[in-house]
Amino acid sequence: MRPLLVLCSQLFTAVAIAAVPIDLYVVCNSDGSNPVMTGTDFSSKLPTVNAYYAQVGMSFYLRTQNTIASNEWRVVEYGNDEVDELLEFVPATGGVKMIAVERVEGSPQAFADEKGIVFTPSCSADVIAHELGHVCGLDDIYIQKTFTNDANVEVTVTVNGVASSNRMPLDWGRYEDGTSQAALIEKLLMYGDVSGTECDLTAGDVYGVGISTVTNPVTGKVSYPYELKMVPVGFWLHGNRSPQSQ
Numbered sequence: 001m002r003p004l005l006v007l008c009s010q011l012f013t014a015v016a017i018a019a020v021p022i023d024l025y026v027v028c029n030s031d032g033s034n035p036v037m038t039g040t041d042f043s044s045k046l047p048t049v050n051a052y053y054a055q056v057g058m059s060f061y062l063r064t065q066n067t068i069a070s071n072e073w074r075v076v077e078y079g080n081d082e083v084d085e086l087l088e089f090v091p092a093t094g095g096v097k098m099i100a101v102e103r104v105e106g107s108p109q110a111f112a113d114e115k116g117i118v119f120t121p122s123c124s125a126d127v128i129a130h131e132l133g134h135v136c137g138l139d140d141i142y143i144q145k146t147f148t149n150d151a152n153v154e155v156t157v158t159v160n161g162v163a164s165s166n167r168m169p170l171d172w173g174r175y176e177d178g179t180s181q182a183a184l185i186e187k188l189l190m191y192g193d194v195s196g197t198e199c200d201l202t203a204g205d206v207y208g209v210g211i212s213t214v215t216n217p218v219t220g221k222v223s224y225p226y227e228l229k230m231v232p233v234g235f236w237l238h239g240n241r242s243p244q245s246q
């Protein structure tokens, strides 16, 4: 039984089914040949994506298919300026911009920011759905993260123990008693590592490892440590049901 989520779904449904347009941009050769994927390839992933978003009364549809003719942008490097240039090359459309490239070097094969999503044809529907979760305003949640802190010390943060009501107050009762918090996090759509087991969207936030933004009061330097906290993955609390890429 998932009583609270059912209630939330009904609530969302009562407000309106939000159908969000996706404008797809597929990189092809500079002469217009050899697109990295077809609109049909992309559309084949949407039923799975939409099955997950039915949990919150949302769906996505492919509104337009476009090409970007550029040999240079077939392969992009994560974190490189060219990625920003690519995202800015496509003006805001009023929907979600998704740009398909052949390959991303140095990182996961999909990522999202306020300007849209860059992904490769190898991405599964689960990965596409996860990136759309970011576009809607949700964070990644992890079981364990190792990072170098402000004092240049390597720190590992890990979730331990079993799930409890204060670790997921709005969704308590959804999972079996005795489930470990780590196993539960693996079931979430916003689980940030690759081997998730399901694609649950929660109504509220969930305790786990998340990223924070900290400004050093003396130096003004901004850092992004991972810490144990209530991670903003709750769609009821944070989900934008009309996301628009900038």
Ligand SMILES: [Zn+2]
Pocket (backbone or CB within 6 Å): 130, 134, 139, 140, 191, 192
């Ligand atoms: Zn993510």
